[in-house]
Amino acid sequence: MNARATPHKSREITGRTVLICFMGFFGVVAAVNAFMIRAAVTTFAGTETASAYRAGLAYKEEEAAAAAQAALNWQVEGRIARNTAGDAVLTVQIKDNNGVPVRGIAVDARLVHPASARLDQAVPLTRMADGSFRGSAEIAAGQWTLSLDIERDGERVYRTKSRVMLK
Template sequence: MAASSSVARPITGRFVLITTIAFFAVVISVNIVMMRLAITTLPGTEVDSAYSASLAYQREIDAARQQNERDWQVQAHIDRRPDGSAAIALEARDHAGAPLTALNFLARLERPIDRRADRAIEISETGPGSYRGRAEGVAAGQWDLVIEGDADGRRMFLSKNRILLN
């Protein structure tokens, strides 16, 4: 009678060494891939220098206080079109309701999660207190609409609002 018997392979030092090296090679490879993905998709910092931002903080507070005292009413309406462009319409009035003219408005659509997707909008005056602009390549989703109004090189108005474009 012939019996087939399987002989168990002994665990040798060579097997343990190869298994350990293979295990750590897989762990290190996955860590390298994940680290590379994290670094390449990092959108960057909100400010380049926290020290510079802290120095400008008091000036920002003063500018906001002055803006509140002017009591300007700036209404913005933005639509995303099927071709991926976005059109913005601004109506600017002073505290008495008179149209604000000869202002240089700048607008930006900022992605809350990725600064690389930000879009600048060129705005031009189309009538007394009426301003229009357009941006290309605007994806659907959440954006921050930042509107700045300058007169004689001095910022007179700043607004930042979270919006949803479909």
């Protein structure tokens, strides 16, 4: 028995096949780029500094402010906890080097989210009778950076940032 193999006819590559493959390849590349651009634009929360150049120019001023802050020798403590209503209550105590509450100051408190500036929240504080400051806000659980700017006569005299955990 003579079995003759019939040659398998190979598929011919035509201009139409090349055009379809070419268009399909670049169509996939364009779709992936469109998805990645949309994901990047919708999830980008912003920058830490609006202008790095201006921040660099202000460096000497910040350095002098840090030295003046260290000379004050204040004890600043911020605590955050949930109340029975579920709101986050922030309590800030500011004492001088003798342990006496500092008078004549205003405190600007912000809870800064470490991953998204869109979630940052200001916490309005009021001065209590014991010299501490207290305020509350609806804030999601998680890690936050507590940023406190303490001002006297409209000028910042003290700045502190610390990581806090809110349950």
